[in-house]
Amino acid sequence: MSGFKxxxxxxxxxxxxxxxxxxxxxxxxxxxxxxxxxTRTGSAGREVLKKFASAGAIITAVDYADSSAITQALAGVDVVISTIAGVAFEVEMLVAEASAAAGAKLFVPAYYGLPAFGEKLKGWSASRQSLREKLRAMDLPYVLFSCGLWSDFIFTDSVWAPLTNLEIATGKVTIGGDGTQPFSMTARADVASFLVYALIQLPVAKLEYQSYQVEGDRTTCNELFSAYEEKTGKKLEITYRSISELETAIAANPSDIGAIVQHIYATGKGVIEPPDNALYPGWNPKPTIDFLD
Ligand SMILES: NC(=O)c1ccc[n+]([C@@H]2O[C@H](COP(=O)([O-])OP(=O)(O)OC[C@H]3O[C@@H](n4cnc5c(N)ncnc54)[C@H](OP(=O)(O)O)[C@@H]3O)[C@@H](O)[C@H]2O)c1
Structure with missing residues (x-):
């Protein structure tokens, strides 16, 4: 066990x-x-945080521009987990600095994604790399977790569903390539259970500067959408975008998230390989189809 409490x-x-x-x-x-x-001061009143407070969490509203206040809030903390939105990367940097100043023993950068996605978005990848370098320079060990796409999020009512053209609620989806390539997905609840298990149960030496990849489910778009049609009786209108069409779209707009995601799984790069699932004996992630209805 890590001994982190x-x-x-x-x-x-x-x-x-x-x-x-x-x-x-x-x-x-x-x-x-x-x-x-x-949490940011403006977010502190959210119902979900009140629920967490009544279950025993300490809610600390912070102004991320006030580094000494963040450092103070993190006094005595063993592990700092960042789940900050990717768009607020500078804030994550400030939290990392405050964590080091407060004497935290481990930092978990916000990642929880697909390695191939970061490689495609060069700016994103460079910023993640700079955070890791900063953590090393501050002598604050980190551990990374990857999980593929979030199965409970990517096809449903989230900002990402329309961005990736995989929003099943509209009845119209777009598949990259011919839909036969497998790709990895994991539900957020399963990523969270693996992460917390690892942070508590693994020895410190297996956490510091390590990177773990988990895979809740591996399927193809064709398999998944036909399973959805069978399960719900609804018929999807599917558009197939060829790999060359996706490459043209990405060349025209290197930030075209939908085309990037579709290109990754169309070219077989959406697979977490090898998954580290066995580190958590008894981890029993839900299949993606459970989230589609
Ligand atoms: N694998 C996938 O399919 C997938 C999908 C989406 C995201 N991700 C990754 O998961 C990570 C977290 O994403 P998420 O979707 O969970 O994030 P999110 O819900 O968009 O944001 C998480 C939290 O970050 C804080 N935040 C947002 N904007 C901020 C700002 N400008 N300054 C300071 N704090 C801010 C907010 O917390 P408070 O309001 O409490 O301060 C917010 O609730 C990212 O690294 C992202 O790349 C992966």
Missing amino acids: HFALAGAGGIGIFVIEELLKAKAAGTVDRITIL
Whole structure:
């Protein structure tokens, strides 16, 4: 076991909420002592945070521009988990600096994605690299978690669903390539349970400067959408975009998220290989089809 007992999380949003729920379960089970949630002042009144406070988390509203206040909020914390939105990368840098100043022992950068995605978005990849270099320079070890696309999020009512043209609620989806290439997906609750298990159960030497990849499910678009049609009785209108068409779209707009995601899985690069699932014996992630209805 790591011996880490006091956890802080910054950015209680899309995935952060699931991580907090897992930390609260661990607190109830006695393997975590304290959970501190950093949130922006304007977000502190949210109902979900009130619920977490009543379950035992400490909610700390912060102004991320005030580094000494963040450092103070993180005093005594063993592990700082960032689940801050990618667009607020500078804020994550400030949290990393404050974590080092507060004497945290481990930092978990916001990642939780698909390695190939970062490679395609060069600016994103460079910023993630600069954070890791900064953490090393500050002597604050980090651990990274990748998980593929979020299966409970990418096809449903989220900002990403329309961006990737995979929003099934519209009845119209777009598949990259011929839909036969497998790709990896994991639900946020399953990513969170793996992450919290690893941070508590693995020895420190297996956490510091390590990178883990988990895979909740591996399927193809063709398999998934036909399973959806069978399950719901609804017929999807599917558009196929060829790899060359996707490459033209990306060349025209290197930030075309939909084309990038479709190109990744169309070319077989959407697979987490090899998955580290066995690190958590008994981890039982949900299949993607469970989230489609
Ligand atoms: N694998 C996938 O399919 C997938 C999909 C989406 C995202 N991701 C990755 O997951 C990570 C987290 O994404 P997410 O979707 O969970 O994030 P999110 O819900 O958009 O945001 C998370 C939290 O970040 C904080 N935040 C947002 N804007 C901020 C700002 N300008 N300054 C300071 N804090 C801010 C907010 O917390 P407070 O309001 O409490 O301060 C927010 O709730 C990112 O690294 C992203 O790349 C992966």
